[in-house]
Amino acid sequence: MKIAICVKQVPDSWAEKKMVNGRLDRESVDAVLNDLDEYAIEEALRIVEPLNEGKESPEHTITLISMGPERTTEAIRKGLSMGADGGVLVSDPALAGSDAVATAKVLSKVIQDGGFDLVFCGTESTDARMSVIPAMLAESLGWAQLTFAGSVKVHAGAKSVEIARMTESGVETMSAAFPCVVSVIEKINEPRYPSFKGIMAAKKKPIDTKALADIGVSSGEVGTTGAWSEVLEAQPRPPRDKGVKLEDSGDGGTKLADYLLEKRLV
Amino acid sequence: MANILFLVDHDGSKVAKTPGELATFAKRAGSAIGVILANNGAGDALAAQLSGTEIDRLIVVENDEISKHGIAAAVSALAQVVAKEKPEALLVASSARGKEIAGRLALRIAGGVITDATDFRSDLSTTQSVFGGSFTVNAKVKVGTPVITIRPSSIEAGVASAAASIEKFEVSIEAKDKTVTISNSQPPVKGGRPDLTEAKIVISGGRGTNGNFAEVEAMADLIGAAVGASRAATDAGWYPHTHQVGQTGKTVSPQLYIACGISGAIQHRAGMQTSKTIVAINKDPEAPIFDLADFGVVGDLFAVLPQAREALKAKRA
Ligand SMILES: Cc1cc2nc3c(=O)[nH]c(=O)nc-3n(C[C@H](O)[C@H](O)[C@H](O)COP(=O)(O)OP(=O)(O)OC[C@H]3O[C@@H](n4cnc5c(N)ncnc54)[C@H](O)[C@@H]3O)c2cc1C
Numbered sequence: 192m193k194i195a196i197c198v199k200q201v202p203d204s205w206a207e208k209k210m211v212n213g214r215l216d217r218e219s220v221d222a223v224l225n226d227l228d229e230y231a232i233e234e235a236l237r238i239v240e241p242l243n244e245g246k247e248s249p250e251h252t253i254t255l256i257s258m259g260p261e262r263t264t265e266a267i268r269k270g271l272s273m274g275a276d277g278g279v280l281v282s283d284p285a286l287a288g289s290d291a292v293a294t295a296k297v298l299s300k301v302i303q304d305g306g307f308d309l310v311f312c313g314t315e316s317t318d319a320r321m322s323v324i325p326a327m328l329a330e331s332l333g334w335a336q337l338t339f340a341g342s343v344k345v346h347a348g349a350k351s352v353e354i355a356r357m358t359e360s361g362v363e364t365m366s367a368a369f370p371c372v373v374s375v376i377e378k379i380n381e382p383r384y385p386s387f388k389g390i391m392a393a394k395k396k397p398i399d400t401k402a403l404a405d406i407g408v409s410s411g412e413v414g415t416t417g418a419w420s421e422v423l424e425a426q427p428r429p430p431r432d433k434g435v436k437l438e439d440s441g442d443g444g445t446k447l448a449d450y451l452l453e454k455r456l457v
Numbered sequence: 458m459a460n461i462l463f464l465v466d467h468d469g470s471k472v473a474k475t476p477g478e479l480a481t482f483a484k485r486a487g488s489a490i491g492v493i494l495a496n497n498g499a500g501d502a503l504a505a506q507l508s509g510t511e512i513d514r515l516i517v518v519e520n521d522e523i524s525k526h527g528i529a530a531a532v533s534a535l536a537q538v539v540a541k542e543k544p545e546a547l548l549v550a551s552s553a554r555g556k557e558i559a560g561r562l563a564l565r566i567a568g569g570v571i572t573d574a575t576d577f578r579s580d581l582s583t584t585q586s587v588f589g590g591s592f593t594v595n596a597k598v599k600v601g602t603p604v605i606t607i608r609p610s611s612i613e614a615g616v617a618s619a620a621a622s623i624e625k626f627e628v629s630i631e632a633k634d635k636t637v638t639i640s641n642s643q644p645p646v647k648g649g650r651p652d653l654t655e656a657k658i659v660i661s662g663g664r665g666t667n668g669n670f671a672e673v674e675a676m677a678d679l680i681g682a683a684v685g686a687s688r689a690a691t692d693a694g695w696y697p698h699t700h701q702v703g704q705t706g707k708t709v710s711p712q713l714y715i716a717c718g719i720s721g722a723i724q725h726r727a728g729m730q731t732s733k734t735i736v737a738i739n740k741d742p743e744a745p746i747f748d749l750a751d752f753g754v755v756g757d758l759f760a761v762l763p764q765a766r767e768a769l770k771a772k773r774a
Contacts, residue, residue, distance in 0.1 A: 210588070402752070419599060438742070
């Protein structure tokens with residue numbers, strides 16, 4: 192079984208973000224592996240580790256796939272230190288400013304070429320927050336879509352997957368035969384911290400960096416020129432007016448009630 | 458006149474609050490055509506619930522395969538409606554399902570996609586609030602039919618007296634869109650309280666509740682609020698995940714947001730900082746939530762909330 196995990200390098204979710212010319216200023220903040228992708232990596236590891244137990248060379252592998260600038264190898268390295276086997280990075284100056292459509296196109300090309308059975312993803316990236324890439328991958332690959340999984344059961348022998356999809360619409364049990372795109376929610380597991388051994392091993396694991404030409408995608412299909420939508424203008428939200436802060440000295444609740452009534456909020 | 462299609466969100470028997478809102482947005486650019494994807498025999502009852510909205514026409518697709526096979530089947534059905542109607546744009550309410558349908562449909566009909574818009578104008582451009590509400594962006598699709606998801610409660614739904622015309626439309630779902638089988642589905646456990654994303658008032662509890670949401674809920678019921686929670690509270694199992702507000706939970710933008718025992722971490726703020734008025738109750742005067750609060754009480758939520766409740770009751774009586 193070959194599992195691909197789509198990962199993204201994002202600005203640290205703890206950092207305040209800035210925009211320059213309608214795009215996120217990625218230079219001004221620390222870049223990290225998207226927190227939500229760690230859950231996908233952890234889940235895939237929990238699936239393959241028992242199956243590979245005691246085997247000389249692992250029969251079931253995990254490959255991390257990403258698209259982004261050169262330094263994305265740092266985020267991939269983090270995933271490798273958790274235990275994934277290798278990585279593929281598509282990096283090309285022409286990719287700057289790519290929209291979701293272009294991202295799905297590039298990632299699915301790499302997935303197609305790699306002969307994978309399953310793709311795992313986090314539900315969204317903490318920067319763009321569109322939450323559409325897993326579904327769009329399923330669409331462009333023509334694979335079964337099993338997304339927003341709160342639990343995943345992979346039947347390696349029967350080549351099928353069952354998940355519990357957990358969203359605001361409730362819980363749905365759904366299943367499909369390989370190949371599938373699975374996205375996992377952050378309640379599914381507690382991602383491991385890379386061990387020292389894992390970090391050392393990751394240094395020797397392969398990361399295959401490819402340009403657009405290597406995967407047969409033309410530069411006109413991606414980046415700002417290939418985008419199907421465009422930002423017309425971007426503005427920082429005006430700061431909120433300074434509010435009132437009072438110490439509760441026995442009448443905080445009453446004062447709160449007065450405020451709510453006076454402002455006609457309740 | 459331009460046709461703007463939109464997907465009517467429902468749970469099988471009850472339509473959501475969003476179709477009226479989407480119709481009002483659609484009217485800005487043309488006629489508002491709602492699409493109902495329903496099980497066989499369920500369409501009329503759903504359509505009937507939409508009277509009084511600004512919908513001009515309703516297209517009712519009844520096919521049991523849609524609810525059985527998930528997102529791909531819904532996309533297949535919608536793509537067939539789009540092929541027939543050739544709309545100028547397609548609107549969907551933002552939700553996990555809505556956004557996934559939009560993303561796939563955009564690829565299928567070769568149109569650009571914009572998610573989580575809070576405004577939609579007659580020139581088909583949108584406004585979004587990005588990076589946790591710290592930026593406002595105007596955007597536009599430039600290739601193909603725009604597929605746009607719109608956050609619930611972004612607009613007050615308009616009312617109209619003329620009833621929408623209703624027509625049935627047959628679709629057939631191809632095998633490639635039936636690879637997923639849904640064997641069981643359980644609706645969300647709903648109390649009597651309003652939905653988080655639809656509520657005018659949201660009151661949330663965090664780690665400061667120490668697992669006791671009774672005071673938060675009692676206040677919610679008094680003022681007709683929805684109940685939210687921080688990730689600390691949902692991770693601890695004190696409140697269901699579906700009530701989480703923030704980066705990996707719901708984004709809410711109510712008239713009034715009351716944060717109780719919540720520190721105001723950046724990931725929590727990402728889900729609530731566009732709220733009109735923010736009230737915070739926190740023991741720690743240094744808690745970052747106070748930077749956002751229009752009105753903050755430094756105190757114990759277990760003292761402040763019951764007192765506020767009594768005061769509200771007394772003043773109302
Ligand atoms: C990728 C990622 C995504 C995340 N997504 C989310 C998200 O969607 N939503 C979210 O909320 N968080 C999210 N977080 C977590 C976030 O970073 C914080 O850990 C979380 O919001 C803290 O919750 P809290 O404010 O309830 O708890 P704490 O930060 O522990 O704050 C508790 C507060 O309660 C106060 N308090 C204690 N007792 C009382 C009392 N009796 N009365 C009044 N005040 C009291 C304390 O002074 C303190 O300020 C995410 C984190 C990451 C890394």
